[in-house]
Amino acid sequence: xxxxxxxxxxxxxxxxxxxxxxxxxxxxxxxxxxxxxxxxxxxxxxxxxxxxxxxxxxxxxxxxxxxxxxxxxxxxxxxxxxxxxxxxxxxxxxxxxxxxxxxxxxxxxxxxxxxxxxxxxxxxxxxxxxxxxxxxxxxxxxxxxxxxxxxxxxxxxxxxxxxxxxxxxxxxxxxxxxxxxxxxxxxxxxxxxxxxxxxxxxxxxxxxxxxxxxxxxxxxxxxxxxxxxxxxxxxxxxxxxxxxxxxxxxxxxxxxxxxxxxxxxxxxxxxxxxxxxxxxxxxxxxxxxxxxxxxxxxxxx
Amino acid sequence: xxxxxxxxxxxxxxxxxxxxxxxxxxxxxxxxxxxxxxxxxxxxxxxxxxxxxxxxxxxxxxxxxxxxxxxxxxxxxxxxxxxxxxxxxxxxxxxxxxxxxxxxxxxxxxxxxxxxxxxxxxxxxxxxxxxxxxxxxxxxxxxxxxxxxxxxxxxxxxxxxxxxxxxxxxxxxxxxxxxxxxxxxxxxxxxxxxxxxxxxxxxxxxxxxxxxxxxxxxxxxxxxxxxxxxxxxxxxxxxxxxxxxxxxxxxxxxxxxxxxxxxxxxxxxxxxxxxxxxxxxxxxxxx
Numbered sequence: 001x002x003x004x005x006x007x008x009x010x011x012x013x014x015x016x017x018x019x020x021x022x023x024x025x026x027x028x029x030x031x032x033x034x035x036x037x038x039x040x041x042x043x044x045x046x047x048x049x050x051x052x053x054x055x056x057x058x059x060x061x062x063x064x065x066x067x068x069x070x071x072x073x074x075x076x077x078x079x080x081x082x083x084x085x086x087x088x089x090x091x092x093x094x095x096x097x098x099x100x101x102x103x104x105x106x107x108x109x110x111x112x113x114x115x116x117x118x119x120x121x122x123x124x125x126x127x128x129x130x131x132x133x134x135x136x137x138x139x140x141x142x143x144x145x146x147x148x149x150x151x152x153x154x155x156x157x158x159x160x161x162x163x164x165x166x167x168x169x170x171x172x173x174x175x176x177x178x179x180x181x182x183x184x185x186x187x188x189x190x191x192x193x194x195x196x197x198x199x200x201x202x203x204x205x206x207x208x209x210x211x212x213x214x215x216x217x218x219x220x221x222x223x224x225x226x227x228x229x230x231x232x233x234x235x236x237x238x239x240x241x242x243x244x245x246x247x248x249x250x251x252x253x254x255x256x257x258x259x260x261x262x263x264x265x266x267x268x269x270x271x272x273x274x275x276x277x278x279x280x281x282x283x284x285x286x287x288x289x290x291x292x293x294x295x296x297x298x299x300x301x
Numbered sequence: 302x303x304x305x306x307x308x309x310x311x312x313x314x315x316x317x318x319x320x321x322x323x324x325x326x327x328x329x330x331x332x333x334x335x336x337x338x339x340x341x342x343x344x345x346x347x348x349x350x351x352x353x354x355x356x357x358x359x360x361x362x363x364x365x366x367x368x369x370x371x372x373x374x375x376x377x378x379x380x381x382x383x384x385x386x387x388x389x390x391x392x393x394x395x396x397x398x399x400x401x402x403x404x405x406x407x408x409x410x411x412x413x414x415x416x417x418x419x420x421x422x423x424x425x426x427x428x429x430x431x432x433x434x435x436x437x438x439x440x441x442x443x444x445x446x447x448x449x450x451x452x453x454x455x456x457x458x459x460x461x462x463x464x465x466x467x468x469x470x471x472x473x474x475x476x477x478x479x480x481x482x483x484x485x486x487x488x489x490x491x492x493x494x495x496x497x498x499x500x501x502x503x504x505x506x507x508x509x510x511x512x513x514x515x516x517x518x519x520x521x522x523x524x525x526x527x528x529x530x531x532x533x534x535x536x537x538x539x540x541x542x543x544x545x546x547x548x549x550x551x552x553x554x555x556x557x558x559x560x561x562x563x564x565x566x567x568x569x570x571x572x573x574x575x576x577x578x579x580x581x582x583x584x585x586x587x588x
């Protein structure tokens with residue numbers, strides 16, 4: 001893969017999302033319900049993207065919303081759900097049952113090994129487990145190999161080179177340099193293993209300010225960066241905003257019901273521009289976490 | 302041990318099953334261990350912080366999906382990748398740093414649960430009804446399919462034993478490795494981790510015998526062996542000897558730690574209503 005040279009990487013959200021083609025192998029950044037690239041997810045739905053092949057670790061509304069909107073062909077995440085808080089992912093569950101999405105469930109450490117193979121330019125890497133699990137049977141592309149040094153039989157996995165890694169960061173600059181706070185989850189590995197990073201940031205700042213905060217993903221891996229305040233909502237992106245529990249619950253209710261309820265959710269929250277969305281969901285209230293422990297706890301009740 | 306408590310310990314009686322359950326999980330952690338829990342597991346998460354604040358202050362606590370080392374949570378929120386869990390942490394592992402450590406055997410214990418658990422402690426967190434046409438697609442295994450092979454010991458647990466669908470003879474899908482799969486034992490598969498050491502449920506506590514099969518070692522005081530037999534799908538092997546005190550009443554310090562770590566009661570989301578109403582501490586008390 002080549003680096004992404006050139007000066008100004010700034011793009012509109014529509015231009016950024018248009019870099020993802022139908023059928024693309026897409027890595028979604030963030031994890032569980034934190035720092036998910038939700039504005040890009042919504043924009044891909046607006047643009048009518050189809051047959052995406054999603055890869056990654058543990059995710060939630062990003063994957064479920066793409067499935068609910070009919071944008072996904074293959075799901076190769078290690079987990080899709082809303083944890084003990086809100087439970088199983090409704091669109092994912094329905095699509096797995098009716099076969100409309102092919103579920104090739106993976107394992108975090110296997111995805112990591114495959115990304116590292118892509119980063120290093122080697123044709124495979126071994127993993128420590130998987131042998132003997134039924135996950136192995138979901139992946140005809142895996143193989144077993146006897147180690148030439150120890151004689152152990154190990155599962156080996158091919159490189160995973162996403163066409164695009166979709167990342168959201170609190171801060172970026174015009175050159176596409178990104179600052180993230182930990183946990184980075186797989187964002188760094190996705191950035192290095194993918195053909196291109198397409199990013200949204202809550203704020204574009206001068207390079208000197210970004211360097212002060214710390215560059216985690218360098219601009220030479222990034223093809224486009226769009227400034228979208230609250231671009232991870234309803235997942236969290238601290239220090240700006242916490243997890244929007246009422247919104248997530250509303251999504252779950254709509255996606256569980258399907259039909260008209262889901263159509264209404266999509267019409268109100270997805271098929272609108274991001275400014276309209278942000279006015280509607282009122283994310284400023286999610287900054288209350290920093291006021292006091294009590295205020296922070298209230299966001300989760 | 303005795304379940305009868307004197308009047309001076311009346312406060313100790315006022316504990317609920319969810320609190321004692323978390324304490325039992327905590328007691329499976331030794332003070333010299335590096336310990337980890339998967340996401341979507343508030344009971345295990347709270348248990349690790351209870352252990353750290355009571356009998357295991359020197360354990361290396363790796364906080365789930367934040368990979369923070371020995372953080373002191375502001376509180377436990379209902380989602381596992383949240384700043385409240387690690388705000389003032391001194392250090393956060395990278396994702397790959399944790400998984401490398403777990404794969405090379407540097408992590409001593411992990412907590413694992415599942416929609417189904419078999420007699421060898423293998424778990425299904427992928428699909429009820431199996432793949433590719435699941436009746437119920439569960440969330441998925443996260444990283445368990447690799448690191449259950451190599452981590453030193455596993456504390457397997459469920460808060461859903463009583464319903465009868467969790468402890469099964471045969472898994473619909475094997476996601477995480479216990480002591481045996483259809484392909485053979487851990488030794489035959491070449492796995493270096495020790496596998497399941499304990500299986501703790503809302504009915505009792507099992508360890509694993511020489512065959513790597515679960516063996517009932519202790520019961521909660523309001524449960525009898527028939528209750529366990531009725532709810533268990535795999536062969537019930539019984540050797541009741543108290544399980545090293547795992548299910549003994551929680552101490553005041555342990556109870557205080559549970560309540561301080563989990564003021565929102567996130568652990569309670571793991572239990573059916575009928576279990577949340579249990580106060581087993583009262584059942585053996587002379588009145």
